[in-house]
Amino acid sequence: MKIALLGYGKMGKIIEKIALSRKHEIVLTIDHDNLHDLTPENLQKADVVIEFTMPASVLSNIEHCFNAGVPVVVGTTGWYDKIPEIKQRCEEGNHTLMYASNFSVGVNIFFHVNRLLAKMMNNYPHYDVQVEEIHHIQKMDAPSGTAITIAEGIIENLDSKSEWVNVLTTDDKSDDETVDANQLLIESMRIDSVPGTHTVIYDSEVDSIEFKHTAHNRNGFALGAVLAAEWVHNKKGFYSVEAMFDFNS
Numbered sequence: 001m002k003i004a005l006l007g008y009g010k011m012g013k014i015i016e017k018i019a020l021s022r023k024h025e026i027v028l029t030i031d032h033d034n035l036h037d038l039t040p041e042n043l044q045k046a047d048v049v050i051e052f053t054m055p056a057s058v059l060s061n062i063e064h065c066f067n068a069g070v071p072v073v074v075g076t077t078g079w080y081d082k083i084p085e086i087k088q089r090c091e092e093g094n095h096t097l098m099y100a101s102n103f104s105v106g107v108n109i110f111f112h113v114n115r116l117l118a119k120m121m122n123n124y125p126h127y128d129v130q131v132e133e134i135h136h137i138q139k140m141d142a143p144s145g146t147a148i149t150i151a152e153g154i155i156e157n158l159d160s161k162s163e164w165v166n167v168l169t170t171d172d173k174s175d176d177e178t179v180d181a182n183q184l185l186i187e188s189m190r191i192d193s194v195p196g197t198h199t200v201i202y203d204s205e206v207d208s209i210e211f212k213h214t215a216h217n218r219n220g221f222a223l224g225a226v227l228a229a230e231w232v233h234n235k236k237g238f239y240s241v242e243a244m245f246d247f248n249s
């Protein structure tokens with residue numbers, strides 16, 4: 001498969017390595033210093049585009065891919081309030097887009113079990129729940145897209161929670177934040193060089209249950225993005241990464 005990479009930062013470089021190891025070809029690489037190469041003609045050399053850039057550039061990059069008629073896999077986070085609009089544009093124009101707040105297979109298993117666990121915890125209302133996420137200090141968005149997906153999975157399934165609120169700290173000290181009973185606290189911590197750790201904590205007076213995913217490096221996200229490109233490149237429509245997994249069989 002011929003792949004175009006939009007964004008050649010930490011993720012773009014690992015995606016390139018994994019794509020080459022899976023016998024794909026990188027036909028275009030765009031970063032902030034060669035934006036003039038981002039033309040429909042260049043994009044059309046690719047079977048699929050993989051986009052890992054920044055919240056400020058992701059929407060215009062999606063637009064470039066739609067205009068060039070090339071399927072796009074979007075890993076950039078921090079734009080999810082625009083999903084309904086982009087979904088509509090994608091479907092009306094018969095385009096192809098797959099996005100994920102987290103492409104790692106392990107995290108998608110975590111998302112699935114998180115929803116099942118939240119549903120089950122309706123029977124145990126003496127537990128309160130919160131989400132903690134830790135990332136490297138360069139991360140631009142807080143809470144992480146992954147933490148938002150986790151929080152939404154809880155809110156959709158646990159009757160006592162109806163919205164999430166976020167508190168950001170720049171150290172590893174968990175503050176004792178108080179929120180309303182219907183609010184789900186997402187505590188975001190920024191610590192040097194942590195690729196991504198997410199914990200769901202159910203706490204009662206007598207004990208705590210912690211459900212945790214720890215990324216050891218970025219390779220899992222990158223492999224998931226390449227698998228997504230392989231899965232989506234000859235399909236039409238707007239997909240979330242869950243479409244790629246079949247956890248119910």
Ligand SMILES: NC(=O)c1ccc[n+]([C@@H]2O[C@H](COP(=O)([O-])OP(=O)(O)OC[C@H]3O[C@@H](n4cnc5c(N)ncnc54)[C@H](O)[C@@H]3O)[C@@H](O)[C@H]2O)c1
Nearest residue numbers: 007008009010011031032053057075076077101102103221
């Ligand atoms: N979905 C996932 O699985 C997943 C996993 C890890 C990171 N991310 C997200 O991916 C994004 C990138 O992460 P990263 O760690 O590679 O960041 P990074 O800062 O290392 O790299 C981003 C790159 O994009 C480039 N860039 C900026 N504007 C651009 C534009 N208009 N066109 C092309 N390139 C442009 C920057 O120069 C930089 O090299 C972030 O939003 C991050 O949260 C998602």
